[in-house]
Amino acid sequence: MMLIGLGEPFLDPKIFERIEYCDRHNVYTLLSTNGTLLDAESTERILQSTLEHITLSFDGSTKESFEFYRKGAKFERVRDNFLHFCRRKHETGAKIQVVVQMVRMEKNWNEVDDFMRFWSAVPGVDQVRVKADETNLMRPEAGHAAADWGHPCHYLWRGAMYVKHNGDVYPCCQSYMLDGKPLGNIGQEPLPVIFNAPEMQRMRRLHKQGRAGEIDICARCCTTIPHPLLVAGSLLFHGRTVRKLLPAVERLDRADRLREPAE
Template sequence: MQEWIIFAISEIIARYYLKKLDQAELIRIKYPSLKCLFSVFLNQLCEIFHLTRSYKVVSIHFELTNHCNLKCNMCPVNRDMIREKGFMDFALFKKIVDSNLKLSYVALHNWGEPLLHPNIIDMIKYCTTREIKTMLYTNGLLLTTNMISDLLRSGLRRITVSLDGVGETYREIRGIAYEQIRENILKLIQLRDRQNKDLKIEISTVIFENTEDAVKRIKEEWSGLVDRIIFQPKFIRRENGRKSVCHELWRGNLIVLWNGTVVPCCIDSEGKLNMGNAWQQGISEIWNGDKMRAIRKKHSKGKFPNICNACCEYTTDITSPRFS
């Protein structure tokens, strides 16, 4: 009965609230119980009533590192990122997980390539033994046979490979041969089917002005092989682009950068919206701390910080409805 109710609720949320039908399955993965959905519901009520507090954190994105092994032409990491680079201390990771054991899931990515972290497998296992679901995004370059086998044994629930275009278009964006990543994904699928069918495999494609024609080719090549294909528009920064509050400030997710700095949004690549530090403070304390309450208050009054004002990530009037 619970599974049926969750299915119905997720379909309603995706269709009528988010207006993105492909998000229904992701909602079911992120919030697998009625208790999780109820927590998110309470968070949304806090936003609706313009409260500066929100009920609770339900998920965390960990930036295991902001180092990357590629230099993609749309990404700031190896081009113009100013902040210091490093790797998250395993002790910090364990500290956060141990004090937030009721999380519905954790994502092991933000800026950078998570598979570069020397403790990535141990981090996933640490969450698995505590019954916390894990997912991550990767560029796929490090998906060797050994890495894939380790991931399959770790308990990872979902892996998404970024695949922007095909053929020469992919090389122009990512700087490496498409065939190399294609082979790695096929190897991942093959080993998954043999060893751990519970792992979901996705492909995520950012749509650029010159890659819209690749959508059909990606669908033709990967439909039926991977569990889900995600098409999303390129992030657009514009002056005075924001017209409404950012739902993420209430929804129940925080991002912990590699050095412990906590920010409310993944778009903040430089960590300017510093809400606190997970070395010194608990996640729940930061979630309803003075800084988070202040930024919620600003959004509720239409007074957006500069980085928020230029963000169009959570408005739909600027992106093509084809990709919404």
């Protein structure tokens, strides 16, 4: 379960209760943080918790680019928070998987090598990930034409489904952000029933037939269409295995794109 949505998880005063609740029910948990609230106390609580995976989001190797994208955050403070967290993870031998991640955008693309070099050398970091900007919400033309969908989207089979605070359930986070209709509400029916609802079955059928562009929210989706290897891996392996392999798949995809001839 991803204990994240459209905000910082450590703003939730019950976040650690939620992690413990999931663990009691044998549910694997992960979250992502921007680091602004990751102080020494939170660090120790996380490392002592049953959280299995955390992504440390750090979108820049310089103060200028980082603070351009993370309005209100201070480069040095967040960097030091992350360094302290990784150092304590290394010292305590905690099993949590730590991924430091940068989203590659217009003002930080030339910092990728420095970012990879710096964070790869930090003890306690398991993986360093550089991902493409997948949420072009400010670009109305960023949707996908019908011909773009060469293979199905794994979200429809493996999730994660998006559950709002009021229990409304959506096929994915993008469908919620695009004002899609909820499939149901977990306060009224079990999640497995919603997961196999007629609308979900219709979407899966169209994706398998190469007709995803006929689905309104998929046609307007501005997230990068998943790489075929990611789709296959998501259907064959457990989510924790996929997340360990994901940075390597993305590096291969990035290398392929760099080799493509310019038009």
